[in-house]
C-alpha cells in the first residue's frame with residue numbers, strides 16, 4: 001500500500017522502466033562476450049578488466065546501499081556502523097579460506113551468518129538509542145570492530161589476510177550481481193509485507209507504532225540482522241575477489257558514508273532508489289578518481305560537490321534526497337529561507 | 342471482575358510527582374471521564390497504562406492479571422487502544438493507510454494481510470466521519486481531523502478498552518456534538534471507554550462516572566454531576582471564575 | 593602500587609587532552625545541535641599550525657597556542673557561515689553527512705599541503721619529567737593538562753560572564769525565542785562554531801607536543817570527544833572536564849590490563865560510550881535534555 005515509486009506519473013514510470021530494462025540487459029549480457037566461445041564466434045568484446053572492476057564495484061555498493069536502506073531508510077535508524085557487517089563478512093570468508101582451507105563457495109555460505117549474529121548481539125542495546133546517539137554509537141561499532149580485528153593474530157593482525165587468487169572476472173561479477181539482486185528483491189518483498197509496514201511505522205513514529213501493537217524491538221533488530229546478512233555476503237565476495245583484505249580495506253568508515261549517500265541520493269525508503277544512487281555516485285567517484293591523481297582529488301571533488309549542492313540548493317538536497325524535488329528559482333529561494341538560520 | 346484496575350500507581354519525574362498513589366477500576370461497559378487542571382498527570386496516567394512509562398510503584402491489572410512491565414505492543418494486543426493528545430500520525434501515509442496500520446498490528450488473534458486491513462480501515466473511517474478524506478495525505482488534515490484519525494487508528498485495532506486523550510480539545514460546538522455521537526456509537530458497539538476531557542459538556546453528556554486528578558492525586562470520584570458540584574473540584578480545577586459564576590447563579 | 597599510581601597520573605594527564613579536545617565539540621553540539629564529525633580534522637589543523645611555527649621559527653609550542661586559536665577561529669567562522677549554516681535546520685542525517693565530508697576534504701587538503709609524513713614537535717624539555725620515587729610525571733603532559741583546565745575556565749567565563757556568552761546560551765536554549773529578543777542568530781551560530789574550532793586548534797597544539805601527527809591523526813579524537821561528552825553529560829563545562837578526566841583514566845587503566853594493549857584505544861572508547869548510553873544516558877553530571 002505504501003510504495004513511493006507509485007507516485008511518479010505513469011509516462012515517466014514507463015520510460016524509467018524501459019531504460020532500466022535496457023541497462024540491465026546490457027549489464028547482464030555484456031560479460032558473456034568475454035567467454036572464449038563468444039570470441040571464437042567473432043562477437044565484439046564489450047567488456048574488459050576495467051569494465052569488470054567498475055561494474056562489480058557498483059554492484060557491491062548496490063548491495064551495501066540497499067542493506068543500509070533497510071535500517072536507515074525503512075526503519076529510520078541512520079546506521080554508521082554497517083561497514084562492520086561488510087568487514088565481518090569479508091573476514092569470515094578470509095579466515096575460513098586462508099586459515100582453514102575451506103572452499104570459497106562453502107565459506108561464502110557462512111559469510112552472512114557471522115555479521116547477522118553480531119547484529120543480533122549489538123542490536124538490542126544500540127537500537128534503544130536515537131538520533132545523534134545512535135549514529136555515533138554505530139560509528140563507534142564500525143571503528144572498534146575494525147580495530148579489534150586489526151589486533152587479532154590469527155586474522156593476520158595489521159598485515160591482513162591473503163587468499164589464494166581466483167582469476168575469474170566473470171565469476172565475481174555474477175556473484176555480486178546475484179547478491180545485488182537478492183538485496184533489491186529483499187527490500188521489494190519487505191515493502192509489501194506486514195513486516196515492512198511495521199518498519200515504516202517505526203520510522204514515522206516509534207511510540208505510536210508501539211501502542212498499536214508493533215513489536216518495535218523485534219522489528220528493529222530483525223531489520224538490523226537482515227541488513228547485516230546482506231552486507232556480509234558482499235563482504236565475503238569482496239574478500240575472495242580482491243584476494244587480500246585488511247582493516248583499512250574492509251572497515252573503512254568512508255565506505256559507510258558512501259553507502260548512505262547513495263541510498264539517500266537515490267531515494268531512501270524505496271526499493272530501487274539505492275540502486276540508482278549507487279550507480280550514479282559510484283560512476284561519479286570513478287570518473288573523479290580516473291581523472292587524475294588518485295583519491296585525494298576525488299575526496300576533495302566529492303566534498304566540494306556536496307558543499308556546492310548544500311549552499312545553492314540546501315532544501316534541494318534534502319527534498320531531492322527525499323524524492324520530492326521540484327526545481328525552480330522560487331523553490332530555491334524559499335528553501336534557502338527554510339533550512340538556514 | 343474489573344476490566345482494568347489500578348492500585349497505588351505512582352510516577353515521578355525528577356522532583357515532580359506526576360502520579361501519586363492513584364487507584365481506581367474500570368468496569369466492562371464503563372465510560373469513565375478523567376478531568377483535572379493542566380499538568381495534573383492525566384496524560385502520564387495513560388502512558389503508564391499503555392506501557393510507555395514504567396511505574397515507580399503500584400500495579401495495573403487487566404482482567405485481574407498484572408500488566409506491569411509489559412511492553413507497549415503486548416498491552417496493545419490485549420485490547421487496549423489509545424490516542425495521543427499531541428497527535429502522532431504516520432506522516433508519509435494517507436489517512437486510510439494510517440488507519441489500516443491499527444488493523445494490521447493491533448489485532449490479537451487474526452493476522453490481517455495489508456489488503457484486508459485497508460478495507461477494515463474504510464469501515465472505521467466512516468464511523469469517525471473521515472470517510473470522504475480517506476485518500477488525503479495526513480499532512481493535509483486539519484487538527485480536528487487529525488484527532489479523528491487518532492481515534493480511527495485506535496478503533497481499527499478493535500480494542501476492548503479505548504483510552505482517549507483530549508480528542509475534543511479545539512473542536513467547535515457542532516463538531517463536539519458529532520464527536521459525542523461518535524463516542525456513543527463506539528460505546529454502544531461494546532467498547533469500554535476512558536476519556537480525558539476539559540470540555541464539561543462531554544463529561545456530563547456521555548460519562549457514567551468521572552474522576553478528578555490534581556497534582557497527581559485523585560481528588561474526587563463519582564457520578565459526573567456530583568463531581569462537578571464538589572467544592573474542592575471547583576476550587577482546584579475550575580478556578581475562581583467558575584466559582585464566581587456559580588455563586589451568581591445561586592443568588 | 594607505584595605502578596598503579598603512575599597509571600592513574602598518566603590517565604589524568606591524558607584526560608586533560610581529552611578535556612581540551614571535547615570542550616569545543618561539546619559547545620557546538622550543545623548550542624548548534626550539530627555533532628561535528630570534522631572536529632578531529634580541525635584539531636589536527638591546529639597541530640600543523642604549531643608544527644609549522646616550531647619548525648620555521650622555533651616558536652615554543654605552548655607559545656603558539658594563541659595563534660592556533662586565532663587561525664582556527666577564522667576557519668571555523670567561515671565554515672559555519674558559508675556552509676554548515678545552510679543545513680542548520682535540516683534533519684540530523686544531513687549535518688552528519690556534511691560534516692563527515694568536510695572532514696575528508698580537510699584531511700585531503702592537509703595531505704596535499706603537508707603530505708602523509710609523520711611530523712613531530714620535539715622541544716628541549718620533551719623527554720624530561722618530574723621524578724617522585726618510581727613515579728614519573730612528564731612536564732609536557734602537565735603543561736597540556738594545565739592548558740586544558742585554563743581552557744575550561746575561559747569557556748566557563750565566556751558563557752557565564754559575557755554578553756556574547758549569554759546570547760550563545762540563549763540561542764542554545766531556544767533559538768526562536770532568542771531571535772525574537774534581537775539576537776543575530778547567524779552571527780551567534782558562526783561565533784559559537786568559531787569558538788569551538790579555536791578550542792580544537794589549541795587542543796591540536798597540545799597534541800603536537802607528545803604525538804607525531806599525520807593528516808588522519810585527528811579521526812580518533814572525534815569519536816573520543818563524543819565519548820567524553822556522553823560520559824560527562826551534555827550542557828555544562830564541568831561535565832566535560834569530569835568526562836574528559838574520567839575517560840583518560842579509563843583508557844589508560846584499560847590499556848594496562850594484561851589482555852589488552854595500546855591497539856584498543858578506539859574499542860575502549862566505544863565500549864565506554866555504549867555502556868554509558870545504555871546505563872546512564874545523561875552522563876555523570878549532565879542535565880536532563
Ligand SMILES: Nc1ncnc2c1ncn2[C@@H]1O[C@H](COP(=O)(O)OP(=O)(O)OP(=O)(O)O)[C@@H](O)[C@H]1O
Pocket residue numbers: 354357358359377378379380381382383384385386426
Ligand atoms: N516525560 C516527562 N518528563 C518529565 N516530566 C514530565 C514528563 N511527562 C510529564 N511530565 C510532568 O508530569 C506532570 C504531569 O504531566 P501530564 O502531561 O501528565 O499532565 P496532563 O494532566 O496531561 O496535562 P494537560 O492537561 O496539559 O495535558 C507535569 O508536571 C509534567 O511536566
Ligand SMILES: [Mg+2]
Pocket residue numbers: 383384385426
Ligand atoms: Mg495531557
